[in-house]
Amino acid sequence: MTTHASRYAFRIGPTGMMGALGLLLLLFAAVAGPVIWGADASHLDVAAAQQGPSAQHLLGTDSLGRDMFARVMSGARLSLVLAVLATALGSAAGVLLGAFPTVLGRRGRQAWESAMNTAIAFPALLLALCVATVAGVGAKGAVWALGIASAPNFARLTYTLASSVSGSDYVLAARILGVSRSRLMLRHVLPNIAEPLIVTTTLQVGGMLIALSGLSFIGLGVQPPSYDWGRLLSENLNRIYTAPAAALAPGVAIVIAGLVFNALGESATALVRADAPAAARPRRFGGAPRPTAAPRPQAGTAGQKPAGPTADAGAYALRVHDLSVVFPGPVGPVHTVRGVTLDVRRGERVGIVGESGSGKTLTAMAIAGLVPEPGRVTAGRMEIAGRDPGTLRAPERRRLLGSMTAVIFQDPLSSFNPALKMGRQLTEASEVHLGLPHAQAMRLAQDRLHQVRVPSPALRMAQYPHELSGGMRQRAMIAMGLMGEPELIIADEPTTALDVTVQEQIVRLLGQINQDTKAAVLMISHDISVVTSLCHRVVVMYAGHIVEDIDVASLLAGPAHPYTQALLASVPHMGSDRNQPLATIPGRPPQPRELPGGCAFAPRCPFVSDTCRSRQPPLQVRDGRRVACWHPRPPRAADPTDTTTTTAGPA
Incomplete structure (x- = not known):
């Protein structure tokens, strides 16, 4: 003391x-x-008026x-x-x-x-x-x-x-x-x-x-x-x-x-x-496109399912066609996401990979309705569990995005309110959407924490976020997403800030939850090896555009797009020659306001031609995968000694 x-x-x-x-x-x-x-302050004594300091009157x-x-x-x-x-x-x-x-x-x-x-x-x-x-x-x-x-x-x-x-x-x-x-x-x-x-x-x-x-x-x-x-x-x-x-x-x-x-x-x-404490200091959510050093949010949200999904809800958790995100710029609009078309079936695990600034996170934010002002999102079609958020009134749209979509972002610490205990934050979804009493919501939150293997759930709910370890906070964020029954889980680089052992645990946990709940998982990451260890399918983005959409088995046989090949080659594996420098992709991605007229990857591509520089390749089906390239590479035979990627699995 x-x-x-x-x-x-x-x-x-x-x-x-x-x-x-x-x-x-x-x-x-x-x-x-x-x-x-x-009494002395109010006592009148005219005979003693305006006297100086004395023993009787100090002032x-x-x-x-x-x-x-x-x-x-x-x-x-x-x-x-x-x-x-x-x-x-x-x-x-x-x-x-x-x-x-x-x-x-x-x-x-x-x-x-x-x-x-x-x-x-x-x-x-x-x-x-x-x-x-x-x-x-x-x-x-x-x-x-x-x-x-x-x-x-x-x-x-x-x-x-x-x-x-x-x-x-x-x-x-x-x-x-x-x-x-x-x-x-x-x-x-x-x-x-x-x-x-x-x-x-x-x-x-x-x-x-x-x-x-x-x-x-x-x-x-x-x-x-x-x-x-x-x-x-x-x-x-x-x-x-x-x-x-x-x-x-x-x-x-x-x-x-x-x-x-x-x-x-x-x-x-x-x-x-x-x-x-540094853990309790508020952090800002950067605009888009974000600097590579800016922290990204991490939050899980879920609640009661809105009634009345369309017939497609049984087959697709997410359907997006021609999604674009535009920000105003000093010399005109800046297109940060360009014509993304993506379908995710219920229970499917899909990964989105790409370098920083490729538009993968902003695509997820557009789906979740979190693109910051003054960004504008347009889409020819956008459905979550068969319902179009753009056609709903504001309360129904919030209920749809807050109940059928769980969002897990990169930084687990900044995603929790540092001023509130874990219990109050975990119960908010069920109190807002399900209308549960606080006591019942607390019991549900403890069950969800137990489901994601957080030890001593009752104790953790009485703690503040900075009192939990990084892996435990990440599990708590997943538990928050499971407070309802989400159809779609968006995980934006959920393992980046964690050590390798905890990364594997989180990946296995997401796979197990996918198996148990049949919720689709859309995982965003810059690490293609982590994505392929969880997902059935990989979507590669470059300069705000999908350049390849390929299943993991085909990826093992060899991607078609040179950029996907370069991403795979830059991942070290057990068979890598330690005497050679790590493989890198020459050059840098273009800024959204500096996109070339043709293929955005052309300045960095070893197979570039005049056609690549003048015309943007369409995203079309080739050999069972979607690829946007004028000169796609042929599949190669799988190398059994190559451990760069593994087959997808939940655990």
Whole structure:
């Protein structure tokens, strides 16, 4: 206990210790001041008016003979209470104004930003004077004036902090679930920005105290017979040369109180920074196309199945035709996904591979309805379990995407809300879509954790995400996806951040779940060997376009597209010559805004021709696989010593 306390004392430092001591003195004056000195502060003694300091009157007396020390100590309560009320009003209004726009659409946010920029541009002091005049002279009007005047700046801070959280992975997962805007804001956004807001509020109290004293000083704040430090300063300032102690004492009290709250705020800032674990810091969801170093979300969502799927739901979990994703660019639209056509049968395991920036993750995000603004998704056909999300009303679309689609992203840590325990997060899907009571949802969550082989499920549900290991968090994300009965599981590089042993366990677990639930699995990865160990079929993407769609058996016999061949050759295996450098693909993938007129792989292809440079090859069936190439390679005989790929299997 002593070590723990000394560690915090060291972090707070001398400034924090002095601030804490000053706060205790202020609280003592606010609570006990009117009780101890209230009678002397109100006692009139005209014969002793305007006396200097003495043993009887430490700071002298005012024009009516009242003891100035007693009035300063008694005035502490009203000064501090009004400052706290004004801060609470301004911060509460600012939090609501700043957090709510983060759950609105693009147009709603733009309208809010325009209004808030106008409010911030208006001088806060002038706004406070206007409000004080309208609200009426007095303590109440001063509190309303300063609370309203401070709200825009507090709202801007809240909006900035909330924007950094609103794109996080756990917020995206909640959006898929169809969580209401109020629940999204109160449960997922505000708890993760509470610490900096509390620190700012502490600092704000000191500023409010000074501002309120200023309004009282000019006659717009506290009115007689009530008094605060600003009122006392105004009444006695004209005696600055004859009785400086009586004139300066209220001002000194204002300055000391302001310094105390500033010291507390600075110490709280240092303490929060020192204590905030890296696991609990919010991360941003990058736009698309994403930088290769940006973290990707990882979330599992599931719930109740919407009624009324079409007849194709029995055969296909996913049907996509001519899917495209376009973002506006400085010189025109940027096509990041181009004409993707993909069918996934129920119970099938399909892998999507490609280098970073190939469009594989953005394709998955488009299917899940998570493409960030201002991206635009178009498709000739898009069906999940036989239903087209684009034809449904917003609540039904959220129910479809949140109940029949489970999404598992790359980074298991950033996908959970760091401010909530695991149990509250795992039960959200069943509470939102199934309407289960919390106790029943908790039992279901424990069953799902047990299903994915998480030890001690009850204990894990009482822990925070950063208390779990990486592999355990990944299993918990899969359990979240199984809280309902998803038809489609989208796994976006679910093994990238894990060690090799845990990678194998997760791959086996996905295969077993596929066998048990008959849910289709769409696995995205840059590692073709991991994909082929799980999937029945492999889809290869390059520059936002499918270049080959091939089953694993045919892949073992040799892919047709040169890019797929290069991907396979770049994967080391047991038969690789250790004396030779690892195989690489020369050049780099083209940027979406720099796509060539013909085949996008042409600048890197060893078999390129003039036709490749001038015309884009169509995706057509050749030798039992779909391939987009003018010069496809013939199949080769399988080499039994080649361990680059293995046959797909669930376990």
